[in-house]
Amino acid sequence: MRGVVHEHPAGPAGVRLAMVADPEPGPHMVRVRLRAAGLNHRDLLQLTGQPGRPTPVLGSDGAGVVDAVGEGVRRVAVGDAVVINPSLGWETTSASPPPSFQILGVPRPGTLAEWIVVPEANVEPKPPHLSWEEAGVLGLAGLTAWRALFTKGELQAGQTVLIPGIGGGVATIALLFAKAAGAKVAVTSRDPEKRARALALGADVALDTDSDWLAQIEEPVDLVVESIGEATWERSLLVIRAGGRLITFGAHTGSRVLIDLRDIYRRQLTVMGTTMGSAEEFRAMLAFVNRHQLRPAIDRVFRLEEAAQAFRRLEQAAQFGKVGLLVPA
Numbered sequence: 510m511r512g513v514v515h516e517h518p519a520g521p522a523g524v525r526l527a528m529v530a531d532p533e534p535g536p537h538m539v540r541v542r543l544r545a546a547g548l549n550h551r552d553l554l555q556l557t558g559q560p561g562r563p564t565p566v567l568g569s570d571g572a573g574v575v576d577a578v579g580e581g582v583r584r585v586a587v588g589d590a591v592v593i594n595p596s597l598g599w600e601t602t603s604a605s606p607p608p609s610f611q612i613l614g615v616p617r618p619g620t621l622a623e624w625i626v627v628p629e630a631n632v633e634p635k636p637p638h639l640s641w642e643e644a645g646v647l648g649l650a651g652l653t654a655w656r657a658l659f660t661k662g663e664l665q666a667g668q669t670v671l672i673p674g675i676g677g678g679v680a681t682i683a684l685l686f687a688k689a690a691g692a693k694v695a696v697t698s699r700d701p702e703k704r705a706r707a708l709a710l711g712a713d714v715a716l717d718t719d720s721d722w723l724a725q726i727e728e729p730v731d732l733v734v735e736s737i738g739e740a741t742w743e744r745s746l747l748v749i750r751a752g753g754r755l756i757t758f759g760a761h762t763g764s765r766v767l768i769d770l771r772d773i774y775r776r777q778l779t780v781m782g783t784t785m786g787s788a789e790e791f792r793a794m795l796a797f798v799n800r801h802q803l804r805p806a807i808d809r810v811f812r813l814e815e816a817a818q819a820f821r822r823l824e825q826a827a828q829f830g831k832v833g834l835l836v837p838a
């Protein structure tokens with residue numbers, strides 16, 4: 510089968526479509542004929558460039574049709590349209606992942622391919638209202654946004670959440686989820702066009718990332734979901750109300766931040782980390798998407814053979830929302 514791998518040089522220029530072995534499902538595994546896949550920032554981090562040592566197939570997000578099942582598979586049947594949960598080995602919701610937790614994609618073969626084999630526990634029915642592209646980009650970002658906002662962030666209707674860097678895949682989905690839950694949403698972006706698009710998607714306030722946020726917001730926010738890191742961390746802490754919360758799940762611009770501890774203890778803030786989520790949370794996220802008929806914002810969809818271009822778009826942070834890959838039927 511064909512799959513997207515990376516070899517050399519480092520970065521998107523080393524991304525190529527290769528012939529790789531057809532996967533066969535073992536016991537309790539299912540094979541999915543992928544119809545669409547999605548890119549995440551994590552995939553960019555795999556493009557380190559090892560001459561003569563191609564990576565396994567890249568990618569964590571995908572949706573398609575089950576076309577073979579291994580021995581003992583009970584939950585799924587051939588012909589089912591499914592979306593893949595990229596969180597492996599984490600079934601029930603817990604404060605942190607169990608030792609068995611792994612993210613689908615490198616080091617094991619990922620979703621940017623014609624077929625993938627995954628545990629039966631990692632496929633769920635595709636929300637019927639979503640196109641293949643929409644279902645294919647939802648998994649990793651949807652799960653991360655869900656746990657950050659609701660499990661860890663305990664966001665309630667009527668509260669305000671701030672989402673820095675709204676062009677990002679997780680950020681745009683977090684905006685949709687928070688609005689559907691009845692929250693007020695403030696966002697930031699460096700790009701005026703992305704700020705306008707966020708307002709059109711329902712954001713209540715859109716600030717320039719490179720400005721003084723505190724001077725512009727009407728009142729401090731209940732929750733910040735922070736993935737930008739160094740570039741925004743200090744301002745993210747400053748805009749939170751006394752007793753409010755910051756959930757961090759990324760360090761996009763660097764992970765070494767300065768903290769004035771008084772910002773935390775005087776206002777008694779809660780600062781918490783999160784990563785991905787459990788199968789239980791994935792199902793809750795899909796149920797919410799179905800209930801509210803939500804559709805992830807898609808920036809652009811490329812063909813599988815155009816994967817290098819798709820990676821370049823992500824590397825340049827040109828996207829608003831998710832970048833997808835269509836896998837020919």
Ligand SMILES: NC(=O)c1ccc[n+]([C@@H]2O[C@H](COP(=O)([O-])OP(=O)(O)OC[C@H]3O[C@@H](n4cnc5c(N)ncnc54)[C@H](OP(=O)(O)O)[C@@H]3O)[C@@H](O)[C@H]2O)c1
Nearest residue numbers: 550674675676677678679698699736740758759761784785
């Ligand atoms: N822990 C987890 O489970 C988990 C899961 C998913 C993602 N993540 C992490 O979360 C982050 C976001 O992931 P993603 O896939 O949504 O990424 P993405 O689609 O690549 O988006 C990143 C966004 O960051 C903003 N940004 C980039 N450079 C910036 C800079 N110099 N200053 C300010 N803002 C900047 C941009 O927003 P604007 O263009 O609007 O300014 C960009 O759209 C990544 O660091 C990723 O590794 C972690």
